[in-house]
Amino acid sequence: MADSIESVTPRLLEFRHQREWEQFHLPKELATAISIEASELQEIFLWRERETASMIKTDMHRMELIRDEVADILIYLIFLSNDLGIDLPQALIDKLEKNAQKYPKEEYRGRYREP
């Protein structure tokens, strides 16, 4: 059991280190890996009609596929952030503040585009 993403990070870094994969993990390569995993995630939903979260949650097989792809994306995101010294919680907070300015809640309630 793990109680936070951060508590898993040392195990991810150790996994990588044991395989000496740091040499492959240039930031550009990690960005590409994230994009490839994100496409694999998309593929699980391709050609399918409008599915809500609750519909998908009943499909154990696809839920496991989704879970694996989500983990893959997050693993590469953690490697990239580690290597570039990005503090993920702080990056989230800073982006949230930018977004709050960019999308004032009054104007963007129920819409994604400019009124």
Next chain:
Amino acid sequence: MADSIESVTPRLLEFRHQREWEQFHLPKELATAISIEASELQEIFLWRERETASMIKTDMHRMELIRDEVADILIYLIFLSNDLGIDLPQALIDKLEKNAQKYPKEEYRGRYREP
């Protein structure tokens, strides 16, 4: 200051709720959003020669762009995981175990492909 990704999640969900954006956030759409943000991350590295993490870290302008895209990817990943009931730390641990079986450290040391 935030000490964990999880501690930011309630603020992300509140931001979304205030704008009533849950209606747009079908899992398939969130997967697409992750993929689009991942491409924007890749774009920061496009057409550039081999750059190491330490080279990139000296470029404050690009570091900010990277930080923003990394946050965007993580935000959508957190929304998707929240909506589908995926426990991210546990998903990481499970995937790490699968990877440890798939890539035994003796065989994959210094290589990404089968020996």
Next chain:
Amino acid sequence: MADSIESVTPRLLEFRHQREWEQFHLPKELATAISIEASELQEIFLWRERETASMIKTDMHRMELIRDEVADILIYLIFLSNDLGIDLPQALIDKLEKNAQKYPKEEYRGRYREP
């Protein structure tokens, strides 16, 4: 006016040559460029309800955006194929034959996945 994609290829190559951009166009970079443009194409459809082709065709503004992204993807595809000596019409025919074997019409009529 142009009557075929192939008839435009020399002009694309000349455009590239005048700017001496061949030096940036390693196959890997071109593959990344295709993926980035494909994400920009996806972005035009993000967060939107089920839209048919005829609905989209009435929206001149978005049609122009789509047209531009489609052209960008095709331009990089032509550069990549040119550089690697891939005959695009022949590649299409060969893939069509593989697909005809992989997806027999009787079994896959009206379905995308195995029966």
Next chain:
Amino acid sequence: MADSIESVTPRLLEFRHQREWEQFHLPKELATAISIEASELQEIFLWRERETASMIKTDMHRMELIRDEVADILIYLIFLSNDLGIDLPQALIDKLEKNAQKYPKEEYRGRYREP
């Protein structure tokens, strides 16, 4: 043998029609399919050192993988353009003219970014 991409289009449309796949091919889905195939193309180059086109051309196995992915991308691009009434050769020419204005050859010779 085919002498142009356009001459293969009717066979692609027939392949699709025999399987009644038009129902799945909303423009948004086709855009996603292009993006997924583009990521599969990228995967062929992942974790690899700087490879020139001539290096890759000697690797028959990877060349076949590349050829297949390039064809997949082009197939979905042709479907999308067909469905939306986009004239691909003309879209190429129009985009080339926009690019010629955006990237004057004197300023962008040997550089991809603003001087």
